[in-house]
Amino acid sequence: KAGVTQTPRYLIKTRGQQVTLSCSPISGHRSVSWYQQTPGQGLQFLFEYFSETQRNKGNFPGRFSGRQFSNSRSEMNVSTLELGDSALYLCASSPRTSGNNEQFFGPGTRLTVL
Amino acid sequence: GQQVMQIPQYQHVQEGEDFTTYCNSSTTLSNIQWYKQRPGGHPVFLIQLVKSGEVKKQKRLTFQFGEAKKNSSLHITATQTTDVGTYFCAGPFPHASGGSYIPTFGRGTSLIVHP
Numbered sequence: 001k002a003g004v005t006q007t008p009r010y011l012i013k014t015r016g017q018q019v020t021l022s023c024s025p026i027s028g029h030r031s032v033s034w035y036q037q038t039p040g041q042g043l044q045f046l047f048e049y050f051s052e053t054q055r056n057k058g059n060f061p062g063r064f065s066g067r068q069f070s071n072s073r074s075e076m077n078v079s080t081l082e083l084g085d086s087a088l089y090l091c092a093s094s095p096r097t098s099g100n101n102e103q104f105f106g107p108g109t110r111l112t113v114l
Numbered sequence: 115g116q117q118v119m120q121i122p123q124y125q126h127v128q129e130g131e132d133f134t135t136y137c138n139s140s141t142t143l144s145n146i147q148w149y150k151q152r153p154g155g156h157p158v159f160l161i162q163l164v165k166s167g168e169v170k171k172q173k174r175l176t177f178q179f180g181e182a183k184k185n186s187s188l189h190i191t192a193t194q195t196t197d198v199g200t201y202f203c204a205g206p207f208p209h210a211s212g213g214s215y216i217p218t219f220g221r222g223t224s225l226i227v228h229p
Contacts, residue, residue, distance in 0.1 A: 033217070043157070043202065043219040056214050090156060101147055101206070101217075105156040 002027065004093050004106035012112045018079040021109045025072050025093030031055070032074040033103065034066060037088040049074055050096060078111075086113045117141070117207050120220035128228050133190040135223035137203035144206060144215075146179060146186045151222070152199040160188075160201075193227050200224045 005024045013019050025032050033056075034046040045058040049068035066076040072093075078085055088110050092103035119138045127133050137146065145164045149157040161170055163179035163186060170177045176189040190197055200222040206215035 035219075042221045043204075045216045045218065056209075056216055058209075058216050092157075101145060101162055102159045103147075103157075103217075104159065105149075107156050 004091060004104050006089075006091050006106040006109050008109060009107065010110045010112075012114060013081050014114050015081055015083060017081050018077065019081060019111060020075055020077045021089055021091075021111075023074045023076075023091030023093075023106060025074070025091075026104055029093035029095050029104070030072055031094040031096040032068055032072065033092045033094070034074070034076050035090040035092065036060075037090055037108070038086075043090070046076065081113045083113050086111060118203060118205065118218050118220040120203060120223050122223055123221065124224045124226065126226045126228065127193050129195060130192050133193050133197070133225055135188050135201050135203075135225075137186045137188075137220050139184045139205060139207075141207065142183045144183075146183075146203055146205045148177060148186075148188055149202045149204065149219075150199045151202065155199075157202060190225075193225070195227050195229055197225055198227050 007022045031050045033048040035043050037043045046060055047054055047066050048056040052068045063079045068074045088108045090108045091106045094103045117140045121136050147162045148160040150160055151157045161177050166183050167181045168179040174191045178187045186203055188201055202219050202222040204217055204219040207218040209216050
């Protein structure tokens with residue numbers, strides 16, 4: 001099976017702009033989670049989508065949003081970018097079978113906000 | 115505050131030495147996972163522990179879940195240069211607003227192996 005793919009891999013934006021990142025999960029996985037990774041805060045959970053519904057949400061402002069399509073592909077959007085949004089954004093898919101919390105991470109999108 | 119503490123933050127070892135990283139939670143966990151992230155890479159799932167006192171082995175790696183399900187450890191025997199990376203533990207923590215659990219990662223332990 002192909003792994004989790006994320007596009008784009010690198011992105012440079014300026015403050016105030018908005019950005020959309022895309023994630024294609026492993027075939028058959030219905031759960032997609034998004035994380036932000038920074039040297040200062042580590043790996044932080046943004047949200048999880050399952051069957052097109054947001055199942056869970058972390059402690060991020062409303063500028064961070066996401067959605068999931070019927071084919072399980074997911075996008076996350078960050079509006080009104082701030083310098084502090086510079087980070088590696090990771091997407092992870094999971095089969096979400098009972099008791100199995102294994103997550104398969106994609107390579108990430110490196111976002112730089114200038 | 116930090117809900118999952120991992121120590122040490124960094125560990126330098128000579129190739130062939132053993133390595134251990136510890137994960138301590140502020141609350142009882144239903145399960146805990148361990149991931150490895152190579153420099154420049156993404157986290158890769160290693161294992162999940164569910165039962166109190168559970169011990170699992172993967173070749174040179176030994177994972178343990180504490181009796182109280184609030185701490186865990188990863189031990190590597192006879193490290194190799196391929197073991198280089200950051201090891202994270204992760205568990206489900208109750209959301210501040212209540213009603214759901216969110217996956218919470220420790221800050222990780224970076225292992226540096228000197229040949």
